[in-house]
Amino acid sequence: MIDLDTTQTHHLLNIDAVQLPQGLRGKITIPGDKSISHRALMLGSLAEGITTIRGLLLGEDPRSTAACFNAMGAAISPLNSELVTIEGIGLGNLKEPLDVLNAGNSGTTLRLMLGILASHPDRFFTVTGDSSLRSRPMSRVVNPLRQMGANIWGRENGARAPLAISGQNLKAIHYQSPVASAQVKSCIMLAGLMIDGETIVTEPERSRDHSERMLAAFGAKVTVDVETNTVSVKGGAKLVGQEITVPGDISSAAFWLVAASIVPNSDLLIENVGINPTRTGVLEVLAEMGANITYENQREVTGEPVADLRVRSASLKACRIGGAVIPRLIDEIPILAIAAACAEGTTVIEDAEELRVKESDRIVAMVKEMTKLGANVTERPDGMEIVGGKALTGTEVESYDDHRIAMSLAIAALVAKGKTSINRAESAAISYPSFIPTLQSLYSK
Ligand code: S3P
Numbered sequence: 001m002i003d004l005d006t007t008q009t010h011h012l013l014n015i016d017a018v019q020l021p022q023g024l025r026g027k028i029t030i031p032g033d034k035s036i037s038h039r040a041l042m043l044g045s046l047a048e049g050i051t052t053i054r055g056l057l058l059g060e061d062p063r064s065t066a067a068c069f070n071a072m073g074a075a076i077s078p079l080n081s082e083l084v085t086i087e088g089i090g091l092g093n094l095k096e097p098l099d100v101l102n103a104g105n106s107g108t109t110l111r112l113m114l115g116i117l118a119s120h121p122d123r124f125f126t127v128t129g130d131s132s133l134r135s136r137p138m139s140r141v142v143n144p145l146r147q148m149g150a151n152i153w154g155r156e157n158g159a160r161a162p163l164a165i166s167g168q169n170l171k172a173i174h175y176q177s178p179v180a181s182a183q184v185k186s187c188i189m190l191a192g193l194m195i196d197g198e199t200i201v202t203e204p205e206r207s208r209d210h211s212e213r214m215l216a217a218f219g220a221k222v223t224v225d226v227e228t229n230t231v232s233v234k235g236g237a238k239l240v241g242q243e244i245t246v247p248g249d250i251s252s253a254a255f256w257l258v259a260a261s262i263v264p265n266s267d268l269l270i271e272n273v274g275i276n277p278t279r280t281g282v283l284e285v286l287a288e289m290g291a292n293i294t295y296e297n298q299r300e301v302t303g304e305p306v307a308d309l310r311v312r313s314a315s316l317k318a319c320r321i322g323g324a325v326i327p328r329l330i331d332e333i334p335i336l337a338i339a340a341a342c343a344e345g346t347t348v349i350e351d352a353e354e355l356r357v358k359e360s361d362r363i364v365a366m367v368k369e370m371t372k373l374g375a376n377v378t379e380r381p382d383g384m385e386i387v388g389g390k391a392l393t394g395t396e397v398e399s400y401d402d403h404r405i406a407m408s409l410a411i412a413a414l415v416a417k418g419k420t421s422i423n424r425a426e427s428a429a430i431s432y433p434s435f436i437p438t439l440q441s442l443y444s445k
Helices: 034-046 060-070 107-118 139-147 182-194 210-218 250-262 281-288 323-328 330-341 353-357 362-372 403-415 425-430 435-444
Strands: 002-005 012-016 025-029 048-054 084-089 124-128 151-154 160-166 174-176 198-202 221-225 230-234 243-245 267-274 292-301 304-312 346-349 376-380 383-387 396-398 419-423
Touching: 002 435, 012 403, 025 435, 034 048, 034 060, 034 084, 034 107, 034 182, 034 210, 034 243, 060 107, 060 425, 107 124, 107 139, 107 151, 107 160, 107 182, 139 151, 139 182, 182 198, 182 210, 182 230, 210 221, 250 267, 250 281, 250 292, 250 304, 250 330, 250 403, 281 292, 281 323, 281 330, 323 330, 330 346, 330 353, 330 362, 330 376, 330 383, 330 403, 353 362, 362 376, 362 383, 362 396, 362 403, 403 419, 403 425, 403 435, 425 435
Parallel strands: 025 267, 048 243, 174 198, 396 419
Antiparallel strands: 002 012, 012 419, 048 084, 124 160, 151 160, 198 230, 221 230, 267 304, 292 304, 346 383, 376 383
C-alpha cells in the first residue's frame, strides 16, 4: 500500500511495503537534471536570440528561476518538459524588476542569480526565498562578489537573504574558494561575463561543471584546469541562444538505484541518466558497496554524457565515503545513508559538513529519522556512522520540508516492516514532482 493523504495542508505519504510484489521491475524515466535546468533557463535568458530547452525539470526550483528571469524581461514560454522557448534579452540587458525576486527553496537560483544581478550596472534588485533559504549562508557568494566591487546588503551584513543589490561594473579577481561548491564557482563565473578581464576561481575539490560546459556552448570564453581545480571566464563574449536537451537527473535516479539494490528480486532500467563525471560519485560508491549496476546505451546529449542504468538487487557491504568524492555525491548522501543501513558492516561518511547547510541540516535530519526507523546511526560533526543490517520498522517520520529527506525516507520505507508515514512529503516536488506516482506505478506492477 502506498497512498498520499492530501486532506491536510501538509501531505502524508503512507507506505506499507508488506505486500511488495517481486521487487522493482520494468523501465522508468526520471525528470530533467535540476542543475542543468537552472543554467539553461539563466543562460537562455541572458543570450541573444532563441534558446530551446527539451526535457526541462518542472520542479518548483526551476520554476522559481523562470519566474525571476521573466520578471527581468526574458520571455520564457510556459514551462513544460517537451519544449520551452526563451527569447533572450542579451547580456547586460536585464530589466530592473518591479518587485522582490523570490527564489523559493532554491539555493542555486539565489546564488547563481546574485552573480548576474551584481554585475548589471544602474539597476537595483531585491531577492529573497522561503524560510529554509533565508536561513542558508549567502556570505560564500557575497564575499567574493564584494571583492569584485559588488554592492550587496542584507541581514547579518549580507550573510542571509533577503538581500538588496545595486548592480555595478565589477572587476576581475582570482578567487580561492574555501568550499568546493558549484554554486559559488558558477556565481563568480556569471559575474565575470561582462568584466573586461579574466575572472578565475580555484576550489579545494572539483565540483559539478555544468556551468563551464554550458557557458562554453553559449559562446563564453571559458578555460578549465582539472589539475588545479581552476576555471576562468574572459568577459565580453556574446552569448548566443542554443538548443538544449536536458538529461535525466542522476540525483533523482539515485533513489531508484538504491531502492532496486535493497528491495529483493528487483531488476530496473532507469533511462536517460546524466553521467557527467563530476556527478557520478554515487555510482562509484554503490559499486564499491557491491551494487549491481550496468551502463547501457552510453551517448552524449548536448555536451553531457548520458546512459541508461540497469540495476538489480544485490547484497551491499559497508564502505567509507569521504574526501574528494564528497562534492561529486553531496546531494546523494541521504539516500546513500539508507543504502548503508541495509549494508553489512559499518559505513563512515566524513568530510560532508556541507550537508548542514543544505535545504535542511541533512546530518541531523537523517540521523534523527533513521533512528526512529530503528537504524543504528551516530552523528559526526562532518557526517555520520551507520552500522548496517539492523531491521527497520515503519513509524511516523518527518521530511523537514526537504525533498531529498522525504524521498530517502520513502525508499527506506520499502524495506521497513509495517507502515511508514512521511510527514510533509509534498517537498518531493521541489526536484521530483513525479516521484510518488513513479513509486506507486512500480509498486503496482
Ligand atoms: C548545485 C550545487 C550543489 C548542490 C545543489 C545544486 C548546483 O550545491 O548541492 O543541489 O546546481 O550548482 P553547492 O554548490 O552548495 O555544493
